[in-house]
Amino acid sequence: xxxxxxxxxxxxxxxxxxxASAPPEGVTVRSLRDVLETEPGxxxxxxxxxxxxxxxxxLNTALFADGLxxxxxxxxxxxxxxxxxxxxxASSEPxxxxxxxxxxxxxxxxxxxxxxYIGGDPKQLTNxxxxxxxxxxxxxxxxxxxxxxxxxxGRVDVRQSADSRYRSTVVTLxxxxxxxxxxxxxxxxxxxCQLDGVYLLDGEDLVDHHTRVEHRxxxxxxxxxxxxxxxxxxxxxxxxxxxxxxxxxxxxxxxENRNLLLSESATVHTKPHxxxxxxxxxxxxxxxxxxxxxxxxxxxxxxGVPKELAHAMLTYAFLKSIVDRVTHEPTRxxxxxxxxxxxxxxxxxxxxx
Numbered sequence: 077x078x079x080x081x082x083x084x085x086x087x088x089x090x091x092x093x094x095x096a097s098a099p100p101e102g103v104t105v106r107s108l109r110d111v112l113e114t115e116p117g118x119x120x121x122x123x124x125x126x127x128x129x130x131x132x133x134x135l136n137t138a139l140f141a142d143g144l145x146x147x148x149x150x151x152x153x154x155x156x157x158x159x160x161x162x163x164x165x166a167s168s169e170p171x172x173x174x175x176x177x178x179x180x181x182x183x184x185x186x187x188x189x190x191x192x193y194i195g196g197d198p199k200q201l202t203n204x205x206x207x208x209x210x211x212x213x214x215x216x217x218x219x220x221x222x223x224x225x226x227x228x229x230g231r232v233d234v235r236q237s238a239d240s241r242y243r244s245t246v247v248t249l250x251x252x253x254x255x256x257x258x259x260x261x262x263x264x265x266x267x268x269c270q271l272d273g274v275y276l277l278d279g280e281d282l283v284d285h286h287t288r289v290e291h292r293x294x295x296x297x298x299x300x301x302x303x304x305x306x307x308x309x310x311x312x313x314x315x316x317x318x319x320x321x322x323x324x325x326x327x328x329x330x331x332e333n334r335n336l337l338l339s340e341s342a343t344v345h346t347k348p349h350x351x352x353x354x355x356x357x358x359x360x361x362x363x364x365x366x367x368x369x370x371x372x373x374x375x376x377x378x379x380g381v382p383k384e385l386a387h388a389m390l391t392y393a394f395l396k397s398i399v400d401r402v403t404h405e406p407t408r409x410x411x412x413x414x415x416x417x418x419x420x421x422x423x424x425x426x427x428x429x
């Protein structure tokens with residue numbers, strides 16, 4: 077496998093993702109390479125925790141040079157978020173990097189994690205894997221921001237124990253070619269996950285979001301809400317699946333994907349679906365694809381708002397409603413600004429909001 081990759085890419089070992097600041101007191105951050113060399117038993121069952129990896133995740137497992145292990149001990153509630161930056165370096169030669177992050181939370185632990193994939197180069201492929209292992213009643217809020225103009229494939233695997241809570245917010249601001257998979261395994265009774273996502277595309281962007289939530293225990297709840305705006309000749313894909321296993325009675329699971337097309341050449345493929353093998357469940361799924369609401373546009377135009385500004389205001393509001401669910405206020409503000417940076421008439425919208 078390595079020889080095939082080396083034939084296609086001039087790959088060199090990359091450094092681990094960078095921490096924006098020193099880890100909070102009580103949180104342990106270690107090099108995955110160091111742990112694998114000195115105490116591999118500590119990672120038993122924690123790498124490839126979702127089972128045998130497939131496709132690009134297997135390639136990451138085979139070839140990653142280093143990574144980070146973030147461990148929050150039982151009972152620790154971390155007040156300040158941990159921020160990880162994955163900076164993609166420009167290069168004159170084709171290349172590939174394999175970022176790897178493992179996050180483990182003990183019983184009753186709480187953490188906010190913010191990941192940023194920034195920079196980008198059309199010659200560079202980023203193939204990332206993030207794994208999350210939540211102990212009983214642990215809570216993780218995970219924000220993932222894509223501002224990468226290069227090629228990117230990413231996977232997030234989450235394993236949840238009883239009564240744990242996982243909240244994911246994926247913000248994708250364009251991408252020449254991007255595929256992001258989020259997979260949650262609800263292994264313990266009473267576990268809950270909330271998967272939110274927004275994507276704002278134009279030009280010839282191609283962005284592909286896949287989610288998979290497996291209900292393996294009873295009394296679990298999941299909700300997925302993804303919203304996208306597609307302009308120019310861009311293409312978006314949303315493929316979400318909920319699997320309810322036979323023993324996962326009293327499951328509640330909901331999926332929603334809403335899309336706005338701002339040009340006749342924009343394309344979206346959406347497929348939320350369910351696989352249910354239990355009989356005592358509450359499940360729903362739905363998708364919409366359309367343009368901006370004519371009545372809302374008329375309402376704004378009738379009050380003197382210029383047409384282009386009205387379009388921009390409705391576009392921003394459509395995505396802002398998801399970003400506003402992020403619990404950490406400074407992160408919410410940063411994400412709002414990131415959206416405004418890609419929307420016309422940003423200054424006018426700031427003055428209104």
